[in-house]
Amino acid sequence: MAAPTKITALRQALLDWYDREGRTLPWRLRPEDRRAGRVADPYAVWLSEIMLQQTTVPHATPYWFRFLELWPTVGDLAAAPREDVMREWAGLGYYARARNLHACAIEVSQQLNGRFPAELQPLRALPGIGEYTANAILAAAFDKPASVVDGNVERVLTRFYRIETAMPKAKPEIRKLAGELADPDRPGDYAQAIMDLGATICTPRSPDCEACPWAFACQGRARGDMLNYPKKLKKIARPIRHGTAWLVRRQGRVWLRQRADTGLLGGMMEVPSSEWGEAGVAGDPPFEAAWEDRGEIRHVFTHFELRLSVREAEAGPGWEPREGIWAEDNALQDHALPSVMHKVVSRRKPASER
């Protein structure tokens, strides 16, 4: 274990670097803001942390502004219809986050007087808030001591200490080190500093060690094998699933329905399709018609790749769907359509050709 004096030196080097070169992000309190006595809005911080889970800053940023504009307080978000929340989340992915986001807003609003807890366990108990997010909120929103360990911190620390244990087994070890390193006097700035270090200097593929405030003591840097960390177990190949999507039109509208509340794309809208499985199992169309072949769309999910054959037909007057809605052709953005379904819908025959 590192000696206390060394820990102090590391803290100082990191915070000096952060004070000098730390990024400015919309949801982030800068060091000078804290010194001026400004405090963060826990709601805005929480919103950013949920959106940033497994999501890049450029992708999440416009969503964060949009949500705050629509729902400036946690009470506003809690009062919103869930379908509105799902619609605004569409395109961000991991839709359980949106369901949990709404559930969390309702819980905070109705049971906690609209205030986010400033302690670890109550935060952890809220839907969508796990170990990382609870600690991140403690640090960023309340400037309280925390052990903030995200993918950035894992990479920085496994490289720095050349931790041989493979992820995710190394997590407890990393959490302990992160907690010891964190600056008790500036928890909020420190947490953001070490994440910034991973995001901008100690990057996955081409770390800029020359610019790193920790290069002087980094074991991976000394050995020149920092790219071998963090150690990871090899992952399994992604299987391919096939299906057929039934793109049904009726007078400038498209048939959509809501997916089941849980599981993949839970609660989002979809173009109805066959089951997704082995190739060659087309399934039955919803009605007999001269279905037009509109080609195949491909979409990569986390654990499988989907190939959907798109078939299109105009529904006759005699057919009505048992469920779902007729969405206006030119107002599809008003519905909670995930990206994969936008791909399907985009195969629609242009109105000029109908």
Next chain:
DNA sequence: CAACCGTGGTG
């Protein structure tokens, strides 16, 4: 605890 859960960018 391993599997499940999206999307878009990048080398």
Next chain:
DNA sequence: TCACCAAGGTT
């Protein structure tokens, strides 16, 4: 093209 990855959580 393709593998990898990004401020993880839930079951």
